[in-house]
Amino acid sequence: MHLRKRLRNLLHSLKDKASVIAASLSNNRHVSSVRIHVVRATTHSFYAPPSEAKISAVLSAGRGSYLLPRACIDALMDRLHKTQNATVALKCLFTIHNIIAKGPLTLKDNLSHYPSHGGNNNLNLSAFRDNTDTETLELSSWVRWYANILEHVLTVSRAVGYYLSSSKGEFLGARGDLLREIRVLVDFVEHVSHVPESLHLQRNDLVYEVVRLVREDYGNVQREILWRVEEVGKRVEGLDVVELRQLVGCLGRMEECKERLVLLFVNRKRNDVFWDLIGGVKRKGVAMVEEMEGNWVTVVTAKNESADLTRYVNPFLDSPGGAWPRGDEDLFRLTVSTVGF
Secondary structure (H helix, E strand, C coil): CHHHHHHHHHHHHHHHHHHHHHHCCCCCHHHHHHHHHHHHHCCCCCCCCCCHHHHHHHHHHHHCCCHHHHHHHHHHHHHHHHCCCHHHHHHHHHHHHHHHHHCCHHHHHHHHCCCCCCCCCCCCCCCCCCCCCHHHHHHHHHHHHHHHHHHHHHHHHHHHCECCCCCCCCECCCCCCHHHHHHHHHHHHHHHHCCCCCHHHHHCHHHHHHHHHHHHHHHHHHHHHHHHHHHHHHHHHHCCHHHHHHHHHHHHHHHHCHHHHHHHCCCCCCCHHHHHHHHHHHHHHHHHHHHHHHHEEEEEEECCCCHHHCEEECCCCCCHHHCCCCCCCCEEEEEEECCCC
16 A cells, blocks of 8 residues: 555656646747646645745736736646546645635636636536545545635625635625625535535645635625624615515525534634624514514416416415425516405
8 A cells, every 4th residue: 555655656746747848838938937837836745735935926927918817727727627636626726716815816807707718617626536545535525615615705706896815805896785695695605514524634734724715715704794684684674575585594594504614613713793693683584574474465376367377375384495486487476465354
């Protein structure tokens, strides 16, 4: 077994050297330099995360000509999607995360619009699997989890109007409505909580650094959720029954994530104020829903006004979680008061 590992490490070292040689084969020496930096930041070395110097060398591509940021992102994505090695894939994702967190806007913009011919920057690693041994199989689950997190980092960034991981808070556009933003933020937390079972791999320095960056994003998201829930809590009396149902559902999903988040971010502060707020606003929303149920009934009618398709439903009993039954796309809703009936 020891000899097999030594041979594998030797083979990986040769692969990295071959990749450096291939990266240097470009008529543009600046592009070659960028590609080489990407390879050196994403080697096969299992235990060591990319050093600050190697990450900085990759980020420096964003301060060059307009060709270099695109060459950098193309090289990084090409290496990510061609490798079958879990360590290389995880290092590529870690480098991408650093670009989002502290890279120049030129790199971030190229990442957000990758591929350049109109992509939606999905990393497409849901089927990634390194079958080399048990350890790489476990690490593969972290690759899939991390890729999913980074996809949602960009989604959340668009929703809140700035790059989530960035300490500079570069603005991306106008904010939307609070309920929609809460839903997007809770989606992110939910995906973070789906952490792999192999939490012992946090002893690996690379995995530890990955979790550290995700923890920073989670802290940012928690603050974004906090002020939005506080604001919605002040306006909850003005919400209609559909909006209340959405709010209660989101906050319930958030509470379900708590146990897994505690396991992932062990030794972190408990954030009792945050969780008390989530629970308090949810209980208030539930009470209002129960009160409104007593006074309102929803009539669901077919668009063609056929009497056979008209029915009365309780949306909280007939449609768990607030979702309308499938197949009712041709129906419209009319809410009427039962007071005085």
